[in-house]
Amino acid sequence: MNDRLLRALAKEPVDRTPVWFMRQAGRYLPEYRAVRERAGSFLALCSTPELACEVTLQPLRRFALDAAILFSDILTIPWAMGLGLEFVEGEGPRFREPVRTAADIGRLGVPDPEDDLGFVMDAVRAVRRELHGRVPLIGFAGSPWTLATYMIEGRSSRDFVRAKTMLIEHPRELHRLLALLAAATTGYLVAQVRAGAQALMIFDTWGGILTTPAYHEFSLEYMRRIVRRLPREHESRAVPVVLFTKGGGGWIESMAQSGCDAVGLDWTVDLESARARVGARVALQGNLDPATLLASPARIRGEVGRILAEYGPGSGHVFNLGHGITPDVDPEHVGACIDAVHALSPEYHRAPGSATKPAASSPGTVRAPGTTSSSGTS
């Protein structure tokens, strides 16, 4: 197996920086749009395992990516809780039954992942089967706070007034909701691991709208609980966990102390100072601005070079975007970005001693003693 991703997340030596993209299976791909059309709706696509499996694999057929990420949505959990999810074209998700009162919260139950969310587990199993171990499969979930914002607002929001008002006026109720969501998310991620997910990511899309103390109390705390309850290993292999809070660049030190293996960064953070701030504790994932993919391949390569140089030599960096690929991106530009990572990153992974100067002409670099080879897509 190409285990670059897992090795980089463990900060073990790799031959080059692994690369995958948030929303790599998505609307920028014509073959995705064809399957999405066939499915009839976004939710039908998510909940039909063979279609979810198909779109998960699509980007891997085009690109030499180092990981697959399950095609799904962070709102599967509240959907399974019975809030009545729908996706309105051009508007995003909406819940018919938003959660606004203590009574609303009291009615919620923890979904059974294999029963209520069995379609997700079936998709995980199908993807693992189809991948034949080529690259690892990443499972994921939304953070409890992020799920709560959608459940309370009933939709995406500009200022999250309802969610913030609940936070300030009724913190105990919000904590109850978040504890429930943390329990549901833990069970959901454990089930994904049992079904075959080899790494996990928690997306905290809206943690960045909070004050520093509120972020720690209402978002990070519940991600921490999930991380601590997840098994560190499954079938004798480590199952690394990545935490990503969009707009959370100010809090990466405490994120790194949550027990996670890696912190995802949006593009506003520079990797050099981020690496200095989190120390040797965790790996870092990121952080190309998705808008860069609209620029020319030459400019994309320049930005990839900048990001690789910012992280600098050594393992522990997973190349990614700072947020998901946007639908207007030309797939060829995604390819150019991956090519740039392949071309430019090996120089940062030479064994100590041989790492003085980039030398594309020296094929056989000496590895540090005790480390195994990590070459190629076996």
Place this chain on the structure above:
Amino acid sequence: MNDRLLRALAKEPVDRTPVWFMRQAGRYLPEYRAVRERAGSFLALCSTPELACEVTLQPLRRFALDAAILFSDILTIPWAMGLGLEFVEGEGPRFREPVRTAADIGRLGVPDPEDDLGFVMDAVRAVRRELHGRVPLIGFAGSPWTLATYMIEGRSSRDFVRAKTMLIEHPRELHRLLALLAAATTGYLVAQVRAGAQALMIFDTWGGILTTPAYHEFSLEYMRRIVRRLPREHESRAVPVVLFTKGGGGWIESMAQSGCDAVGLDWTVDLESARARVGARVALQGNLDPATLLASPARIRGEVGRILAEYGPGSGHVFNLGHGITPDVDPEHVGACIDAVHALSPEYHRAPGSATKPAASSPGTVRAPGTTSSSGTS
């Protein structure tokens, strides 16, 4: 004059933390909505000095604020450049002639502030006359980068793809545009000072969407140029400048080195660590989450207390929101917030030695030698 604001910006002792709010003259006030109605349009309101003066003064009649801020809009400069500004109800600003090419940039000229933007200077003079020196008047402008985003996109944007593409593909053209805007903004702010503005603020609403190197090269650099070209004094009085980059919490060290007197903070940054990071160099302004004003007065008071405690003892803090007041806020809640600052902040401004314990019952605190009294709204 109540010079608390100016003293706090100079980090000189004050009796309590000064307070004003971004967008304190605005739609949350019924008396504002009445004048706005009479004006017919937002732009008519901005460009009619007596009406702009009237709405500038409205919040000061209701609340014991420590500063007035000119009612205007950051887009006056591109408007005066002839881009054809309009405000679409529920959508925000739009330019009929966006700036997309080198030729578009080549056609732009630097507006004459007293001629093309004379209505702003007239409003400044009118406000100063009406204020009778009660509180200082803050003048302001948008940052060159923020103006450029609106000019390039032609409107507000979710992802600023056009502006970012120009940044990546045509950095030299963008620099030309930004240099022009910096020159225009410098002249505009100088004219505001001559007309009577006693402090200045530069709003960088969209600097926070950039990568760290791009922020420094395309946003902060041009704010720095403006700050360095502004006179430090006018008529023998210091004219302090506040820089505010929304989402710029990661960059406050370099903002503090720009030559500005204070850094404005959004609510995601905690004041204690911000103060430690910028050191004694600058004052800090902020940073209550505007959504807090929708909560009950008791909760508002709690958050005010938290923020004051985060900054801690000593001068150099100007209480404000982390962004503008939203239209749905009850004016009574704004009053409750100001009352809380008045009630809770004096304990952080006792003279050294007497600052062991908050003691609301000790009226006459001993001032540090060499400092003058800063009491009251004289």
